[in-house]
Every structure is written in C-alpha cells, then in structure tokens.
Amino acid sequence: MKITALHGRIASVLGVAVALGLTAGAASAQQRLAMGGTHGNSAFYAYQVAVVSDWNKAVPGVNISVQELGGASASTTALMRGEVDMGIAVTSSDFATMKGKDGAKLRTLYYFAPLPANWVVSADSGVNSLADLAGKQFNPGGRGSATEKQAEAILQLLGINAELHRAGGSDALDAYQNRRIVGFMKAGLHPDGYIQQAHASRPIKLLPMTEEQAKKIAAEYPYFSVAKSRPGENYGAQPAELVTVQTAIGINTTDALPEAVAYEIAKRIFSADGMAAAKAGYPAADRANPQELTLEASVAPLHPGVARFYKEKGIAVPDRLMAK
Structure with a gap:
C-alpha cells in the first residue's frame, strides 16, 4: 500500500512537471512583438489597443504590446530603427520613408x-479661414505625429505664417482649453473624441478650405486627395460639408516580420470578428472597408503575408503594391 501510494505521488509530481514544461514551452513559442502607437489621448490609440487585444487572443503564436510613441512619424522612425515590429502609419509618413535610404524595407499591413x-479653432477666435491663422498661436498636431508635419507643409505651401505651438496631444488640448492657442489641426473622421473634448470646454468652429487650396495641396503632395468632411451635429452648429484634403491611417511593418504572422493578422483584421473588435475601440472604423482602402491608399508595398491573403481571396493586387 505504501509503495503504491509513493508511486502515485511520483506519477502526480511528474505529471505536474510535464504540464509545467508544456506550458513553458507554449509560452516561449509565442513571438513577442511591439507595435508603435500614437499618443494616448487619440482615438487611434484606443483603436490600436482594441485590435491588439483581439489579435493576442485570435492570432496564433503572437503576444503584441502597444508602445505610445506620439504619432505615425515617430512610430515609423522607430520601426525603421528596429525598435518596434509594426506601428501606426499614415500615407504621408510612409511616402517620406519610402524616399529614405532604408525605404525599401517598409511594408504595408x-x-x-x-x-x-x-482645422479647428475656437468659435470666439475671430478666425474664419485658414488665411486668418496668420500670426495666431496654433497647434499643427501632436508633436512627432504625421498630422504635425502635414499641417506645417500645408501652411507653408499656402503662405500662411501661423505661430506654431509645438506640443503633444494632451498638452495641446490643455493649451486650447486654457486659451493659450486659438486652435489646432486634427485628422480623422467624425465624431472625433479629441475634438469633442475641446468643444466641451471651449466651443469650436471648423474651418473650410477653398477648392483652389485643396487642389493645390493635392497636386503638390500626391499622398493627399481632395475630400469633403461632414461633421454632423457632433460639435454644435457646423457647416454640413467642408472642403478639405485627406490621407489615410493604418498599420505598417517591415520585411523582417514573418510572412505567417502578417498573413494571420490580415485574416483576422479583414474578418467580421476582427472588424467588430476594431469598432469597439474606434466606432468610426465601420465607415470604411479596410480591405478596399488598403489597395486604394497604400504607398509602400504590401507585406507578402497580406498579398497572400488577397491572392487566396481572388483579389488582384496592383503591381505597385507587390514587393520586389
């Protein structure tokens, strides 16, 4: 009886050891990856957190974390240095990176x-057009973000000499609420949580571009297109439609990301469940079809894993987006 009991205890201990070994093996088999993120106050940061949480449950073999870096420009710089494995992307920052010495490594997820x-200003600012921003304290976008670079380029092209107030997203919002700046530039679909925060404490007014201004910008910078913004009633009384320019936002990576990982991410994010997870973090996510937008807006070649997804679905990928 004692020998039998001892054997039973040994078997039990061995069983636990084997189970622990298998668990440790499974954990070590997971690939730890980092995603460069925008600033924490942005609706897009909430989007990133939501999709990464979903991928960690649904995409086999990965454990991804989001690192707050401030915006697409800062994130893509970190990506090209090998400090993150993927990150928030905007067509303008991808365009600039593709022209750099390491641009051939950049890939689109x-x-x-x-x-x-x-273009957001306070309702009582007396600013009624972009030209009126001349000499005014204005935040061009979060420090290190693609928006900041875009606004600066647009104002320079149009010859508007605003006093640019450089600050991160939280500090810029504080500066607006405390009347140290007349407004800021914020890219995104409506409703935008950041603009809503600003409006709640100091009513805002959205400035239109002229058709001539928008066309001039799109002609000079090919990553922009002329667009119409429709704010609705999200920030009080605003025009039903405003002329502006637009880019697109997404997630980029490099050719170092394994094809299998990129393929599984594409499968998930383009699925109904993946889209539902995205909408939970960013409600406006369902107002665009990411599968179509990726083919329309991408500047860098698709990652081969993503191209494989499209091929399996029978969807043609433009030659310009095929990695050489």
Missing part, C-alpha cells in the same frame, strides 16, 4: 480609415 484634415 493594412489601412483602416481615411483621414480628412480638420
């Missing part, structure tokens, strides 16, 4: 939303 430029 997908794009999920168009980004109309929203």
Whole structure:
C-alpha cells in the first residue's frame, strides 16, 4: 500500500512537471512583438489597443504590446530603427520613408480609415479661414505625429505664417482649453473624441478650405486627395460639408516580420470578428472597408503575408503594391 501510494505521488509530481514544461514551452513559442502607437489621448490609440487585444487572443503564436510613441512619424522612425515590429502609419509618413535610404524595407499591413484634415479653432477666435491663422498661436498636431508635419507643409505651401505651438496631444488640448492657442489641426473622421473634448470646454468652429487650396495641396503632395468632411451635429452648429484634403491611417511593418504572422493578422483584421473588435475601440472604423482602402491608399508595398491573403481571396493586387 505504501509503495503504491509513493508511486502515485511520483506519477502526480511528474505529471505536474510535464504540464509545467508544456506550458513553458507554449509560452516561449509565442513571438513577442511591439507595435508603435500614437499618443494616448487619440482615438487611434484606443483603436490600436482594441485590435491588439483581439489579435493576442485570435492570432496564433503572437503576444503584441502597444508602445505610445506620439504619432505615425515617430512610430515609423522607430520601426525603421528596429525598435518596434509594426506601428501606426499614415500615407504621408510612409511616402517620406519610402524616399529614405532604408525605404525599401517598409511594408504595408493594412489601412483602416481615411483621414480628412480638420482645422479647428475656437468659435470666439475671430478666425474664419485658414488665411486668418496668420500670426495666431496654433497647434499643427501632436508633436512627432504625421498630422504635425502635414499641417506645417500645408501652411507653408499656402503662405500662411501661423505661430506654431509645438506640443503633444494632451498638452495641446490643455493649451486650447486654457486659451493659450486659438486652435489646432486634427485628422480623422467624425465624431472625433479629441475634438469633442475641446468643444466641451471651449466651443469650436471648423474651418473650410477653398477648392483652389485643396487642389493645390493635392497636386503638390500626391499622398493627399481632395475630400469633403461632414461633421454632423457632433460639435454644435457646423457647416454640413467642408472642403478639405485627406490621407489615410493604418498599420505598417517591415520585411523582417514573418510572412505567417502578417498573413494571420490580415485574416483576422479583414474578418467580421476582427472588424467588430476594431469598432469597439474606434466606432468610426465601420465607415470604411479596410480591405478596399488598403489597395486604394497604400504607398509602400504590401507585406507578402497580406498579398497572400488577397491572392487566396481572388483579389488582384496592383503591381505597385507587390514587393520586389
């Protein structure tokens, strides 16, 4: 009886050891990856957190974390240095990176939303057009973000000499609420949580571009297109429609990301369940079809894993988006 009991205890201990070994093996088999993120106040940061949480449950073999880096430009710089494995992307920052010495390594995972430029000023600022921003304290977008670079390029092209107030997203919002700046540029679909926060404490007014201004910008910078913004009633009384320009926002990576990982991410994010997870983090996510937008807006070639997804679905990928 004692020998039998001892054997039973040994078997039990061995069983636990084997189970622990298998668990440790499964954990070590997971690939730890980092995604560069925008600033924490942005609706797109909430989007990133939501989709990454979904991927960690649904995409086999990965454990991804989001690192707050400030915006697409800062994230893509970190990506090209090998500090993150993927990150928030905007067509303008991808365009600039493709022209750099390491640009051939850049790959697109997908794009999920168009980004109309929203020029926001306080309703009592006396500013009624972009030209009126001359000499005014104005935040061009979060420090290190693609929006910041876009706004600066647009104002320079149009010859508007605003006093640019450089600040991160939270600090810029604080500066607006405390009347240190007249407004800011924020890219995104409506309703936009950041603009809503600003409006709640200091009513805002959205500035339109002229058709001539928008066409001039799109002609100079091919990553922009002329667009119409429709704010609705999300920020009080605003025009039903405003002329502006837009880029697109998504997630980029490099050729170092394994094809199998990129393929599984594409399968998930383009699925109904993946889209539902995205909408939970960013309600406007269902206003664009990411599978179509990726083919329309991408600047860098698709990652081979993403191209494989399209091929299996029988969807043609333009030659310009095929990695050489």
